[in-house]
Amino acid sequence: xxxxTFIGVTLVAFFFIRLLPGDPILLLAGERGISAERYAExxxxxxxxxxxxxxxxNYLMGLFHGEFGMSMVTRRPVWDEFFSLFPATLExxxxxxxxxxxxxxxxxxxAAVKRGSxxxxxxxxxxxxxxxxxxxxxxxxxxxxxxxxxxWTPVSGRISVMYFFEPVTGFMLIDSLLSDQSGxxxxxxxxxxxxxxxxxxxxxxxxxxxxxxxxxxVLGEDYVRTAQAKGLSxxxxxxxxxxRNALIPVVxxxxxxxxxxxxxxxxxxTIFSWPGIGKWMVDSISRRDYQVVQGGLLMIxxxxxxxxxxxxLLYGLINPRIRHR
Amino acid sequence: MKLLTKALAATALAAVLSTTAQAxxxxxxxxxxxxxxxxxxxxSGTTFDASSHTIFNxxxxxxxxxxxxxxGLAESWDVSEDGLEYTFHLRKGVKFHTTKDFTPSRDFxxxxxxxxxxxxxxxxxxxxxxxxxTYEYFGGxxxxxxxxxxxxVDDYTVKFVLSQVEAPFIANMAMDFASIASAEYAAQVxxxxxxxxxxxxxxxxxxxxxxxxxxxxVIRFKAFADYWGGKAAIDDLIFAITPDASVRYQKLKAxxxxxxxxxxxxxxxxxxxxxxxxxxxQAGLNVGYLAYNNENDKFKDVRVRKALNMAINKNxxxxxxxxxxxxxxxxxxxxxxxxxxxxxxxDAYDPEAAKKLLAEAGVTDMKTNIxxxxxxxxxxxxxxxxxxxxxxxxxxxGVDAEIxxxxxxxxxxxxGTGEHxxxxxxxxxxxxxPDNFLYVLLGCDAxxxxxxxxxWCNKEFDDLLVKAKQxxxxxxxTKLYEEAQVVFKREAPWATIAHSVVFMPISSxxxxxxxxxxxxxxxxxxxxxx
Numbered sequence: 001x002x003x004x005t006f007i008g009v010t011l012v013a014f015f016f017i018r019l020l021p022g023d024p025i026l027l028l029a030g031e032r033g034i035s036a037e038r039y040a041e042x043x044x045x046x047x048x049x050x051x052x053x054x055x056x057x058n059y060l061m062g063l064f065h066g067e068f069g070m071s072m073v074t075r076r077p078v079w080d081e082f083f084s085l086f087p088a089t090l091e092x093x094x095x096x097x098x099x100x101x102x103x104x105x106x107x108x109x110x111a112a113v114k115r116g117s118x119x120x121x122x123x124x125x126x127x128x129x130x131x132x133x134x135x136x137x138x139x140x141x142x143x144x145x146x147x148x149x150x151x152w153t154p155v156s157g158r159i160s161v162m163y164f165f166e167p168v169t170g171f172m173l174i175d176s177l178l179s180d181q182s183g184x185x186x187x188x189x190x191x192x193x194x195x196x197x198x199x200x201x202x203x204x205x206x207x208x209x210x211x212x213x214x215x216x217x218v219l220g221e222d223y224v225r226t227a228q229a230k231g232l233s234x235x236x237x238x239x240x241x242x243x244r245n246a247l248i249p250v251v252x253x254x255x256x257x258x259x260x261x262x263x264x265x266x267x268x269x270t271i272f273s274w275p276g277i278g279k280w281m282v283d284s285i286s287r288r289d290y291q292v293v294q295g296g297l298l299m300i301x302x303x304x305x306x307x308x309x310x311x312x313l314l315y316g317l318i319n320p321r322i323r324h325r
Numbered sequence: 326m327k328l329l330t331k332a333l334a335a336t337a338l339a340a341v342l343s344t345t346a347q348a349x350x351x352x353x354x355x356x357x358x359x360x361x362x363x364x365x366x367x368x369s370g371t372t373f374d375a376s377s378h379t380i381f382n383x384x385x386x387x388x389x390x391x392x393x394x395x396x397g398l399a400e401s402w403d404v405s406e407d408g409l410e411y412t413f414h415l416r417k418g419v420k421f422h423t424t425k426d427f428t429p430s431r432d433f434x435x436x437x438x439x440x441x442x443x444x445x446x447x448x449x450x451x452x453x454x455x456x457x458x459t460y461e462y463f464g465g466x467x468x469x470x471x472x473x474x475x476x477x478v479d480d481y482t483v484k485f486v487l488s489q490v491e492a493p494f495i496a497n498m499a500m501d502f503a504s505i506a507s508a509e510y511a512a513q514v515x516x517x518x519x520x521x522x523x524x525x526x527x528x529x530x531x532x533x534x535x536x537x538x539x540x541x542x543v544i545r546f547k548a549f550a551d552y553w554g555g556k557a558a559i560d561d562l563i564f565a566i567t568p569d570a571s572v573r574y575q576k577l578k579a580x581x582x583x584x585x586x587x588x589x590x591x592x593x594x595x596x597x598x599x600x601x602x603x604x605x606x607q608a609g610l611n612v613g614y615l616a617y618n619n620e621n622d623k624f625k626d627v628r629v630r631k632a633l634n635m636a637i638n639k640n641x642x643x644x645x646x647x648x649x650x651x652x653x654x655x656x657x658x659x660x661x662x663x664x665x666x667x668x669x670x671x672d673a674y675d676p677e678a679a680k681k682l683l684a685e686a687g688v689t690d691m692k693t694n695i696x697x698x699x700x701x702x703x704x705x706x707x708x709x710x711x712x713x714x715x716x717x718x719x720x721x722x723g724v725d726a727e728i729x730x731x732x733x734x735x736x737x738x739x740x741g742t743g744e745h746x747x748x749x750x751x752x753x754x755x756x757x758x759p760d761n762f763l764y765v766l767l768g769c770d771a772x773x774x775x776x777x778x779x780x781w782c783n784k785e786f787d788d789l790l791v792k793a794k795q796x797x798x799x800x801x802x803t804k805l806y807e808e809a810q811v812v813f814k815r816e817a818p819w820a821t822i823a824h825s826v827v828f829m830p831i832s833s834x835x836x837x838x839x840x841x842x843x844x845x846x847x848x849x850x851x852x853x854x855x
């Protein structure tokens with residue numbers, strides 16, 4: 001399945017960006033305009049003078065040789081740019097999904113167990129608000145309240161600009177520890193709090209709702225009644241028997257949230273000046289930097305495929321009956 | 326072993342940091358990442374802030390805060406009688422930066438000048454194709470055809486031979502693309518074979534040298550101790566890349582940055598009220614205008630153009646679109662530019678007179694369109710809104726206009742070939758020379774190239790411009806341009822709408838900051854209290 005999907009993604013990435021109106025060379029030139037000769041020269045240098053299908057085949061050939069092309073704007077290899085920015089996105093998404101899971105699942109479980117209670121209503125209302133809130137608005141609000149008024153957290157960035165060390169892994173949490181500079185790790189944590197909470201908001205809401213409904217379904221099953229009849233403690237019934245079965249749809253949801261995180265990262269990264277791939281992709285789309293959009297989409301798609309694979313494997317871990325033979 | 330080295334390096338760095346704790350650091354919340362560090366390859370102001378305004382010098386420079394050309398790496402220059410030869414006398418004892426890749430063995434000399442220009446001019450130059458090799462400004466200012474030859478007279482004298490008399494040449498030489506790089510560094514890089522490194526790890530003579538760059542995060546510079554103009558007052562200059570204007574404002578308030586560009590118009594009032602923020606403002610070197618397509622029969626009669634001009638309420642546009650951050654334009658060049666003709670009288674807002682003039686021209690039930698740009702620019706922060714207001718104003722005098730918009734690239738392409746009837750557009754000056762507005766936007770040649778979007782070719786006007794190009798006497802040129810502005814107003818190929826006002830909120834700790842009329846952000850000469 002991976003190879004046809006891969007080819008499909010290259011097709012979509014390659015042709016969709018070209019369907020958008022707007023000529024990248026004219027965009028580069030702007031108000032100043034460009035002479036016809038210079039235009040032809042640039043078309044040739046980017047290979048746009050060849051038929052689109054040949055361009056696509058060349059692109060595909062390049063991919064098989066590990067060539068993702070060059071950014072038209074910065075003239076740097078797409079691969080290099082992606083890997084210099086990707087750790088930042090991964091770090092933020094990882095912390096966000098951890099927060100979403102650690103808060104979302106317990107909230108959903110408790111809401112299901114105490115169905116109809118004040119807690120249940122509060123969680124469900126909170127989840128609805130969290131789910132429907134526009135991220136950019138929520139991010140700005142969080143900055144104004146927590147960084148502006150209360151001054152608990154810094155406004156934006158990954159670390160205070162006063163700390164300076166060469167990136168080793170690209171993950172600031174690790175690099176700041178390796179740097180041996182006192183306060184660097186603390187600064188990293190404080191910079192991570194707001195963006196990760198903002199990015200976690202939607203997945204948290206979805207996970208909480210999904211957990212609650214899955215739990216409610218499972219709690220009505222016969223075997224739960226049997227367990228209750230056997231006199232098992234409530235904690236054991238909910239934690240061991242019910243939750244384990246309720247987790248299947250929840251894990252699926254978490255897997256699907258990876259895509260949502262990528263979409264959310266675009267806004268979160270722009271607002272919090274987070275140097276990740278979200279902002280990079282948006283800039284490239286508006287500049288019609290074809291190579292970057294193609295390469296970026298392809299790598300994000302591969303990432304989502306890998307996550308889906310991991311989710312499939314997790315099913316087997318949670319419920320042995322699903323294990324492939 | 327590797328870990329040990331790392332630990333040692335970290336300790337050493339920590340030691341350096343603690344000894345320089347008293348160093349003066351200025352943090353600038355810049356709006357985006359530079360495209361690269363070689364100014365000649367790019368056209369955006371964001372890139373120039375991080376390269377030509379910090380790392381590099383030019384032979385001649387713009388005096389900080391003005392459009393006057395002053396000596397840079399050339400101490401002086403002479404122009405030959407026929408205006409075709411410019412001889413630059415270079416400054417002696419100018420040092421290049423020492424970086425981890427390069428230690429200069431000699432001072433700046435004529436070889437560096439020839440290298441920097443020939444890279445852009447000569448397609449067979451070993452560095453011409455490096456990093457994409459597009460030199461948009463060099464080509465855009467016609468330097469490739471203008472410069473016939475560059476001659477090294479001796480180590481400290483370089484002669485530029487031009488193919489025609491071109492008075493704005495000296496102003497062009499102060500532009501960002503004319504930054505001087507090290508030929509010695511280029512030769513060293515060439516030996517390694519990795520030519521791209523030359524543009525990624527730049528070496529210049531400028532007041533700051535690059536320490537580190539992390540895309541979309543931060544650019545670090547340190548003051549160059551051996552700078553020929555004297556070391557900068559600040560020791561470390563940090564660009565904290567912050568794309569969102571509201572977030573930049575929050576960072577400025579929280580003390581996370583000292584200077585921020587491009588505030589939201591809505592925030593300006595509260596910034597002015599903040600005692601910790603010093604709000605600077607200055608007229609921008611730009612113009613926002615509405616161009617009539619003069620090749621279209623509807624606009625061939627000057628009375629129609631005049632009438633439509635008189636129907637537009639510019640003051641209302643300034644309030645609604647610029648939120649006060651602008652001033653009404655009456656000439657095609659901004660008032661801060663030399664030769665601005667203040668005696669020109671604008672077409673006053675008078676819908677009744679406009680109606681009469683239209684009737685006189687025999688125009689009834691006129692239908693047209695207004696093209697609105699899809700992008701924000703300082704000279705037009707909201708083209709859609711502006712178009713709507715003009716639409717309403719014209720409606721009041723009986724002219725129906727439909728608003729049209731395209732994606733930006735498409736907009737430029739279609740308007741370049743004259744598909745529009747009227748369109749909103751604007752221009753920001755490149756070199757402070759009136760020629761850069763008048764000839765580029767309204768000259769007859771520019772109809773062909775597409776940048777004359779009024780598609781207006783007036784012999785009287787064009788002759789004045791050509792004559793002004795061919796004399797280097799500024800007083801003479803001033804007279805010619807003043808006259809040209811009178812012709813412009815009489816013929817009304819555009820409705821001149823506004824010049825923007827540039828706002829720069831800076832921390833009250835920052836001293837001697839000057840707003841650059843070209844829209845750049847320059848930190849040499851700036852100091853900060855710590």
